[in-house]
Amino acid sequence: MWPNCAISEGAELLPKTEEWLPPLWQHEARAAIRIPGNITKEKLDLLRAVDAVYLDEIRKAGLYDAIWQAFAVLLPVRTVGVMGDGWTYDQACALRAVTSTDGMTADYYPFEHAFLGRVAARIINECRGINRVTYDVTSKPPGTIEWE
Numbered sequence: 001m002w003p004n005c006a007i008s009e010g011a012e013l014l015p016k017t018e019e020w021l022p023p024l025w026q027h028e029a030r031a032a033i034r035i036p037g038n039i040t041k042e043k044l045d046l047l048r049a050v051d052a053v054y055l056d057e058i059r060k061a062g063l064y065d066a067i068w069q070a071f072a073v074l075l076p077v078r079t080v081g082v083m084g085d086g087w088t089y090d091q092a093c094a095l096r097a098v099t100s101t102d103g104m105t106a107d108y109y110p111f112e113h114a115f116l117g118r119v120a121a122r123i124i125n126e127c128r129g130i131n132r133v134t135y136d137v138t139s140k141p142p143g144t145i146e147w148e
Contacts, residue, residue, distance in 0.1 A: 079130030
């Protein structure tokens with residue numbers, strides 16, 4: 001599908017519509033770089049669920065138009081957690097939101113801590129398979145907007 005491209009693996013699993021993608025995700029292959037490692041249907045479904053919660057909270061807070069790009073990344077690690085009376089060993093995700101005028105430089109969006117806490121609680125409670133949520137506060141440069 002994307003010859004000579006590291007993100008070709010798993011491309012057939014990506015959606016053919018962009019309804020679930022954040023603003024400026026113009027190419028479906030970009031979802032693949034939000035899942036470092038092996039891409040599976042289950043991981044794509046989990047990413048969609050996390051994104052849906054994140055974008056829902058951004059919209060509810062009236063911040064959608066203030067943010068240039070926002071998305072989640074499934075991290076290639078598992079973490080120990082506690083849910084109810086039991087231990088979990090699930091995935092971690094990172095949330096990213098940036099402001100930019102040109103895409104060449106970007107600053108992370110300064111969410112209030114209460115907002116981040118609310119989003120993390122919803123993701124952990126509603127997205128089975130996630131037990132840890134982080135927020136990326138890296139500007140560009142030195143980092144990039146994407147993770148890979």
